[in-house]
Amino acid sequence: MKTPFVTKDQLEAIAARYPTPFHIYDERGIRENARRLKAAFAWNPGYREYFAVKATPTPAILKLLKEEGCGCDCSSEAELLMAEKCGVTGEGIMFSSNNTPAGEFQLAHRLGAVINLDDITLVDYLAEAIGTIPEKICCRYNPGGVFTLGETREGFQVMDNPGDAKYGMTRAQIAEAFTRLSEMGAKEFGIHAFLASNTLSNDYYPALARILFQLAVDLKKETGVHITFINLSGGIGIPYRPEQPENDIAAIGEGVRRAYEEILVPAGMDDVALYTELGRFMLAPYGHLVTRAIHEKHIYKEYIGVDACACNLMRPAMYGAYHHITVCGKENAPCDHKYDVAGGLCENNDKFAVDRMLPKIDMGDLLVIHDTGAHGHAMGYNYNGKLRSAELLLKEDGSVELIRRAETIEDYFATLVW
Incomplete structure (x- = not known):
């Protein structure tokens, strides 16, 4: 019910x-949910939620979430301009787009946004578009294949098909991109990935985190770059049907914390900040x-x-x-x-x-x-x-x-x- x-x-x-x-939107519910999310990841000092503007591109909502400490995940010129008009600029914006026009990279750079590159060809394209490579840069990873997450506490399997998605770089490409970006002046690196949509499982984010944390450790060894943040993107779902169980964001945050301490801390990477880009979970x-x-x-x-x-x-x-x-x-x-x-x-x-x-x-x-x-x-x-x-x-x-x-x-x- x-x-x-x-x-x-x-x-x-x-x-x-x-x-x-x-x-019609419920201000009280939105604020309380944003606070639950923030509390679930409070163990990570650099944590930040970048609300997916595409989900609800409405200034009153963006301003409300800004008051709760959220940034904006933008993917187009209009979304960048809306974020700016709502007082969100600089590293409060994560710009994750694909097939991106040069003008949108220029706008993102002018606003000081953290730019997330979807493809290795965009390394040179970005440099040509803005005349430089930002010191802080992110690359989107696509592991290919099929992502599965066995039987969960809800009794069903999470499965999606990253190999059929148009987003992100291969494993070899992201290593090459990091090396080239470093040679071109980048000093801080981030990793971003999205593997499954609307998951009703407390295990999805921890499973994704383990993949990205191990990738970060391996890329640091291979390329020598300083990875300062990992963006777990979206994918935490909501129960559209009344009989479906809700995700427990506190349990999800704890699962990610365990993965962080098991993989990143022993590798000397305990300064890595975590970001999320939740739209559906935050507002739906x-x-x-x-x-x-x-x-x-x-x-x-x-x-x-x-x-x-x-x-x-x-x-x-x-x-x-x-x-x-x-x-x-x-x-x-x-x-x-x-x-x-x-x-x-x-x-x-x-x-x-x-x-x-x-x-x-x-x-x-x-x-x-x-x-x-x-x-x-x-x-x-x-x-x-x-x-x-x-x-x-x-x-x-x-x-x-x-x-x-x-x-x-x-x-x-x-x-x-x-």
Whole structure:
């Protein structure tokens, strides 16, 4: 059972001011989660979370996280500029991109960001783009093959396919890149890698850490460079389904600490700082897409039509992803009706739920679609001329703040040349 962080009465009052659909975020939940993460890695003096801006590129959220000590993981010009406008500059920015235009490297360098190179060809490309090599630099590693993590405490296997991913360098390439970057003036080096997405396992981060810690020890021996940080990137997941267990971030931090003391400390590398780049874990559970039932249809299946669509939340249409749905005011009613919950796009995959057992839905009911705080509004688009919705922040004092207004028809037409 997933419980919304807002009540039916609160939502009806909010919807009277800000028409549905809208995304709403929970300030208290976001802050508390950021503090739990920071505490889990407090044993590492240099630890820093670089929030993945791509997950929720909203200034109010970035400023909130900055207050909690987080930096920004950026991957484009717009994300870099947004970080700067939110007061995040210098080494508060990690710039991890791929197929990067020269101008974006130039902007990242101007801002003083830590640049993470995705490919060995970018060594010379970066030097040409900015006229130098920064003293602090990072390289992204891809071990290839298939990453697996046996049976976990949750009773299932974590598996992903790094060898099929477009990101990162091979083992031989990252060693060559470190050597060349050192010869070109780099003095501090970092390693970055991402092997699996949305893992529900306390063992994933410690397993990834062991891979990267051993790589760091080996690269130091081979190249002689000073590795000062290791970026574990993202991958810590959230339970989208109510029956799934939550990750224990304290246990994850402790697992990484054990790996650090077993591998890095004996190698004389106890000055290595750890970074993370968590988007989904930081924000997803603390965002709801709120929509209203406006139509019902009875043909070969039972359909509930809502005023949101895949333009507001792409994941179900794009990935077949599950997002839990609460019918507001009917939280304790029996789930004895089977529905497809659909939006209004001219695409058959525009469905938030398929054959979902829910309480009887009446026209006008408010529906909360859970876990949309990351990769929700951020992935919005304008197909069929649909307009992107507002974003709201539920403040700790219970008030609601508009943090992004809804688009208007004038916005939609603004870039057209008639």
